[in-house]
Amino acid sequence: MxxxxxxxxxxxxxxxxxxxxxxxxxxxxxxxxxxxxxxxxxxxxxxxxxxxxxxxxxxxxxxxxxxxxxxxxxxxxxxxxxxxxxxxxxxxxxxxxxxxxxxxxxxxxxxxxxxxxxxxxxxxxxxxxxxxxxxxxxxxxxxxxxxxxxxxxxxxxxxxxxxxxxxxxxxxxxxxxxxxxxxxxxxxxxxxxxxxxxxxxxxxxxxxxxxxxxxxxxKERRSSKIVWWAGAIALLLMALAAPLASLFGTPDVTVSARILAVQLGGVSLIFYGADLAFFYRHRKRRAVELNSHAAKGAFLALALSAAMLLTLLASGTLEKHAEALLYLVAFGWLSGLGLSQLYKIVPFLTWLECYGPVMGKKPTPRVQDLVAEPRDRVWFAVYFLSVTVGAAALLAEQPSLFRIATGGTLLASLAIVSELVLARSLKNVPYAQRSPEGAVPPRLFLPRTH
Structure with a gap:
């Protein structure tokens, strides 16, 4: 890289x-x-x-x-x-x-x-x-x-x-x-x-x-292969459920295909969780950085989403509470993972762009010096806590509480975005290391013209 x-x-x-x-x-x-x-x-x-x-x-x-x-x-x-x-x-x-x-x-x-x-x-x-x-x-x-x-x-x-x-x-x-x-x-x-x-x-x-x-x-593991095969077949079944019903002339085929897809999706997530545990347990970097810590919140949201799906299916209330499930998937799992990894990716790419050309020639800061992890931990905690409250509010049909919870996610998101801007602008880097000779500060979100 x-x-x-x-x-x-x-x-x-x-x-x-x-x-x-x-x-x-x-x-x-x-x-x-x-x-x-x-x-x-x-x-x-x-x-x-x-x-x-x-x-x-x-x-x-x-x-x-x-x-x-x-x-x-x-x-x-x-x-x-x-x-x-x-x-x-x-x-x-x-x-x-x-x-x-x-x-x-x-x-x-x-x-x-x-x-x-x-x-x-x-x-x-x-x-x-x-x-x-x-x-x-x-x-x-x-x-x-x-x-x-x-x-x-x-x-x-x-x-x-x-x-x-x-x-x-x-x-x-x-x-x-x-x-x-x-x-x-x-x-x-x-x-x-x-x-x-x-x-x-x-x-x-x-x-x-x-x-x-x-x-x-x-290295590729057997459990990882199960994640791919089970997940891919589950997606294929979801995509083909309706055409299969038309082909066989019965809606029962659609229901059966989607139930099997949910079961295979569950198998895929179980083995994915085992792989995640393997990554964290066998890491060589003993001090886990904030992006990897925050990602745990996204993985927990994914597990909660799967549990919620099974509960709603078992209780026959999926259609009634589908919005709460989709909110937890979109904001807890996908957005949570996206924010946590952006917190590392943006400083990482910024470091490569600015200090990569002088690496080994001039003293340079570390990638983690571009952010301030101690002050940002609270914002990821606020974000995931607010998402949890928001999903619960939707399940309980409490729109006012949902808006309050969304205010929490918005506040945390703005704080994290602000940190990404500071990282991109090198504001957290000590002034003496900010611009060594040969390093070119990056533009905020547009590429350099040369």
């Missing part, structure tokens, strides 16, 4: 992602969207897609553009397409959010925003997947990269389904108006998006980042 090329636009992806993350939480604090509005209301869809596309998907794309070449030890192919992918995704997301606002009656533009979103977003994801897939093509795939491969297939499926939803809602394709997408396609859209694209990719990246940052053994 020390000698690998830095992705020019990764920080831009991260900056845009954090903007949408904070913006979505602001809307939630003021009561915009669920639970103040219905789960299917346009206002809720605005917040949901700010989180899933604006925050989590842009974060994942930025991370993969940087770390996929590290996973397979070969340079990124088609790097010139990384910026067009970002522009398409941002333009498509703005159109999508604007389209939802038009549906809600908040604005009126006279422009077919949802139709444009149905084109721009799939194009943006296709470009990103093409760059990443082209980099993978022909390479010998190490174990973590196999998760990413499944994630890329999942994002394409998710984008296609999302485009069909947008086009149906826009009324531009009358043939789609008669189809019941909500019943058949929406569960697939959610499961393949959150479970395949975001979660499976996150698991794959964690198989590389955790051992790298904690100096743990990263």
């Amino acid at each position: 020390m000698h690998s090329a830095l992705s020019r636009w990764t920080m831009s992806y991260f900056a845009a992602a954090l903007f949408f993350f904070v913006g979505a939480q602001v809307l939630m604090v003021v009561g915009y969207g669920f639970p103040s509005a219905a789960a299917e209301a346009p206002e809720t869809l605005v917040v949901v897609h700010m989180i899933t596309i604006g925050w989590l998907s842009l974060l994942m794309c930025g991370a993969l553009f940087q770390f996929l070449p590290v996973l397979i030890a070969r340079p990124l192919r088609g790097e010139g397409l990384v910026l067009p992918a970002l522009l398409c995704l941002l333009a498509g997301l703005v159109c999508l959010l604007g389209g939802f606002l038009e549906v809600s009656g908040a604005i009126e533009t006279g422009v077919p925003l949802l139709a444009w979103a149905g084109v721009l977003l799939p194009v943006g994801f296709a470009i990103a997947a093409g760059v990443l897939g082209g980099t993978l093509w022909g390479a010998r795939l190490p174990f973590p990269a196999r998760f990413v491969t499944v994630g890329l297939l999942s994002v394409l499926a998710t984008a296609v389904l999302g485009a069909l939803f947008a086009l149906q809602l826009s009324g531009r394709l009358p043939a789609l108006a008669e189809l019941d997408f909500r019943t058949q396609a929406l569960p697939v859209h959610i499961a393949v998006g959150l479970g395949g694209w975001l979660s499976f990719s996150a698991i794959g990246v964690s198989y590389r980042l955790l051992p790298m940052f904690m100096l743990s053994p990263d």
Whole structure:
């Protein structure tokens, strides 16, 4: 990693992602969207897609553009397409959010925003997947990269389904108006998006980042193979459940396929937990840094999400409390892991960009000197505690308590983002070490012009 090329636009992806993350939480604090509005209301869809596309998907794309070449030890192919992918995704997301606002009656533009979103977003994801897939093509795939491969297939499926939803809602394709997408396609859209694209990719990246940052053994293990196979088959069953029902002419096939998918997903998570315990227990770096400590909160949220899913299924209340489950997955597991790893990735890449060229020639600070871990521990604790309270508030149908809890996540998120800005600006580095001769301070979120 020390000698690998830095992705020019990764920080831009991260900056845009954090903007949408904070913006979505602001809307939630003021009561915009669920639970103040219905789960299917346009206002809720605005917040949901700010989180899933604006925050989590842009974060994942930025991370993969940087770390996929590290996973397979070969340079990124088609790097010139990384910026067009970002522009398409941002333009498509703005159109999508604007389209939802038009549906809600908040604005009126006279422009077919949802139709444009149905084109721009799939194009943006296709470009990103093409760059990443082209980099993978022909390479010998190490174990973590196999998760990413499944994630890329999942994002394409998710984008296609999302485009069909947008086009149906826009009324531009009358043939789609008669189809019941909500019943058949929406569960697939959610499961393949959150479970395949975001979660499976996150698991794959964690198989590389955790051992790298904690100096743990990263050889492929039998349990890791079970994680991949069980998870991949579970995703395939979720995607094919509805087509199988149509093929066999009975809805029971759909139910059976999804039950089996849940069981296999549980098996995958159990063995993933065993692998995580192995990484932490066999690390060579005895002092665990804050990013690895904070990641434990995300892993706990993932375990709680699985337990909640099983409980809701057993009690027959999944449909009633699905929003609480999705909130815990999105904010506890995915966002928690994203924030915890950004806390390491941003200083790490900043150090490489600024001090890598003079490493071994001039005295340089450590990567951990770019952040102030003692003062930031409390913010991660506040974040995960607030997420837990927020999920409980949704289960208890207490919207006021949920808004208070979201205020806690927003406060913690702003503090963590501020720390990332300070790290990027080298403000925590002692002045004498901040700018040794030959080191060039990085720009905040744009690449250098040379």
